[in-house]
Amino acid sequence: MATWAGVERVKKIFKDADTDCNGSLSKDELKAVFQKVSDWDDETIDALIAQCDYNKDGSLQIREFVDFVFRGIKRERQAKDDKINLVRLMAMHSAYYDDLKDRVHNYLQDHGINPIDFNWEDEWPDALPFCQENHVDILSLEVGVLRMACDKPELWYQRDKWVEDQDIPEDRLFEVMPWVKEIIDKSKNPAIALQIIWKPAGSPEAGVSRMHESLRQTHQGIKEKLKNTEERFAAAERFKERYSSMQALIEASEAAQKDAKAKDIAAFKPLFEQIAQSGKWEEAKAQKVLDHMVRGNLYTETWYIEEFTEGSVQKSLEKIGVEMFEEEEMRVLTDFAFEHNELAKTVRMLAKKTGWDLKDQQQVVHKLRRVGCVHPRPLQVAIKNGTLNKSLSKAKFLPFGDASMEILEGWAVLYAASTRY
Numbered sequence: 011m012a013t014w015a016g017v018e019r020v021k022k023i024f025k026d027a028d029t030d031c032n033g034s035l036s037k038d039e040l041k042a043v044f045q046k047v048s049d050w051d052d053e054t055i056d057a058l059i060a061q062c063d064y065n066k067d068g069s070l071q072i073r074e075f076v077d078f079v080f081r082g083i084k085r086e087r088q089a090k091d092d093k094i095n096l097v098r099l100m101a102m103h104s105a106y107y108d109d110l111k112d113r114v115h116n117y118l119q120d121h122g123i124n125p126i127d128f129n130w131e132d133e134w135p136d137a138l139p140f141c142q143e144n145h146v147d148i149l150s151l152e153v154g155v156l157r158m159a160c161d162k163p164e165l166w167y168q169r170d171k172w173v174e175d176q177d178i179p180e181d182r183l184f185e186v187m188p189w190v191k192e193i194i195d196k197s198k199n200p201a202i203a204l205q206i207i208w209k210p211a212g213s214p215e216a217g218v219s220r221m222h223e224s225l226r227q228t229h230q231g232i233k234e235k236l237k238n239t240e241e242r243f244a245a246a247e248r249f250k251e252r253y254s255s256m257q258a259l260i261e262a263s264e265a266a267q268k269d270a271k272a273k274d275i276a277a278f279k280p281l282f283e284q285i286a287q288s289g290k291w292e293e294a295k296a297q298k299v300l301d302h303m304v305r306g307n308l309y310t311e312t313w314y315i316e317e318f319t320e321g322s323v324q325k326s327l328e329k330i331g332v333e334m335f336e337e338e339e340m341r342v343l344t345d346f347a348f349e350h351n352e353l354a355k356t357v358r359m360l361a362k363k364t365g366w367d368l369k370d371q372q373q374v375v376h377k378l379r380r381v382g383c384v385h386p387r388p389l390q391v392a393i394k395n396g397t398l399n400k401s402l403s404k405a406k407f408l409p410f411g412d413a414s415m416e417i418l419e420g421w422a423v424l425y426a427a428s429t430r431y
């Protein structure tokens with residue numbers, strides 16, 4: 011995604027800097043353009059030119075200019091402790107965002123990633139000046155942003171198809187969200203990677219891996235596209251050096267992920283022992299199910315609870331090529347997840363009055379979490395204030411019907427009375 015835009019951005023910078031139109035850039039031309047958009051001083055630019063001027067003619071042709079850009083990106087990252095800067099555009103309800111923010115940010119920081127969040131539509135415009143003033147490696151776009159930004163009813167069918175296929179043509183993305191194209195065109199980093207998050211990662215480490223893969227794919231895509239352009243960009247081996255620092259960071263992060271995974275599994279085992287007891291599983295059976303959960307990245311309490319109470323287990327397992335749980339195992343794991351989570355337990359209790367089947371319950375839990383009702387208390391407040399259906403509509407979810415709302419309102423009154431001190 012956005013590989014073409016990245017290629018065009020690099021080419022445009024070269025053409026704009028080539029004021030005498032002779033197909034190469036002198037030191038003065040390079041300094042004139044880059045000192046306007048970066049913090050590189052004369053000494054840094056001179057050092058970069060010396061490294062990238064392969065034919066030693068005192069100027070840079072376009073194939074040498076590409077190496078010049080990426081060497082500068084590498085130096086800028088090294089000056090900032092080799093952190094990968096990640097700007098995230100999201101459409102997450104503030105209550106749900108606040109519930110996850112610290113845990114997610116701490117995990118990403120521990121794995122060499124510096125996240126900068128712009129959550130909800132009133133903050134999205136702030137991403138452009140930030141990306142103009144700071145070196146950003148990845149611009150991450152959560153699918154909820156696409157859902158909200160696509161406000162023309164005639165495009166909703168196509169939008170749903172894009173979401174279902176987890177793919178959108180680059181020109182259509184920029185048609186729906188032209189301000190994303192503006193960020194890519196004007197960002198300080200001419201090779202910024204655009205990443206669309208179609209669904210949450212199966213685990214924290216899977217999210218980190220996905221970011222690293224996005225950088226790899228974007229840079230690889232730029233290499234392939236520039237390889238065949240008329241300007242004859244440098245051959246593939248010329249790009250290897252700019253990846254060395256990133257590769258070292260990725261290897262260190264992968265080692266940290268391995269240790270973190272072992273700790274997560276150890277922390278999950280006490281909860282899993284309760285699951286095994288509820289299912290009356292023998293030791294061999296319990297170990298088999300635990301191994302299956304580890305393969306499916308379901309070995310942390312948060313991801314296990316969310317996957318089973320929101321009904322996304324099957325799709326998540328299919329995506330990573332892991333077979334589905336057996337029917338009896340699914341029943342035990344699902345029932346325990348509902349009973350172990352306050353919000354899901356409340357929805358299951360209300361289902362006895364509303365007639366919601368398991369799929370309905372999972373959809374209700376999914377919708378409530380996405381509008382910030384992560385526990386019964388914020389749900390009760392949203393019902394009391396009359397904002398529940400408004401929040402669902404704003405997030406482009408179907409609101410609850412009159413019959414369901416009547417039952418929810420009755421529950422809210424009883425819940426308020428039961429929690430009053």
